Amino acid sequence: MEFRTIHYQMCGLSYIYIIVPTLKTRDGEEYIDLPPRVIDRAIAVKIIEARVPIRGAEVIFLRKSLGMTLSAWGKELGLSAAGVMKWEKVPRKRLSRVNEAAVRAFCAEQLAIELGGKWSELVARDSTPKRLSLKMPRAA
Amino acid sequence: MDGFGRWLKQKLGAGEFRLSIHAAMRCDDRFLTERDIMACGKTATRVVFQPGKENWKVVGKDIDNLKLTVICDVRDHVIIVTLY
DSSP: OEEEEEEOGGGSOTTEEEEEEEEEOTTOOEEESSOHHHHHHHHHHHHHHTTOOOBHHHHHHHHHHTTOOHHHHHHHHTOOHHHHHHHHTSTTSBOOHHHHHHHHHHHHHHTTOOOOOSHHHHSOOSSOOSOEEEEOOOOO | OOHHHHHHHHHHHTTOOEEBHHHHHSOOSSOOOHHHHHHHHHHOSEEEEETTTTEEEEEEEOTTSOEEEEEEEEETTEEEEEEO
């Protein structure tokens, strides 16, 4: 087994790089030796903890990685499915600071991570990072 | 759908699969997560073996109920999603 850095473009977020254990099958197909849920969760946690700005793109990824439909997500945030879709239709547009804080607080609770309740801890930093690297653990 | 197809569908639906490096690095604007592939397994209506390519095509729906097709290899008892 070896660790490799991969530009994880499958998730749709262009700045995500993951360092993962990989294996090869007997006929040479290389694959990530981790359940994808471990990767999705690590990315979601990083987005929340690193205070990455929440744009439509992050909303789609966070919602899906939490296994929520448009209507389930909307219900939690007091929006209609159409309201959520409106955010998601513009992947590069940042949410308002109020909505960003609400999404971050909601996701933190869903992911069972501790966040401070201060405004400065809930709103994002100024810009989307060019690169965010995450090292994953070895498979159990 | 034969017995192997049902087994594959059940395994995908339970999240018991891995991603090929090729699939993980592929640029995609659908923001695919494990949950989408699981949903595809759970909702799959067709699981077809592709002779020549020696892999399986699974046709189902993603978490948002949109059509999703995933290609799986089964090697060394591991299900590897190679393409979507």
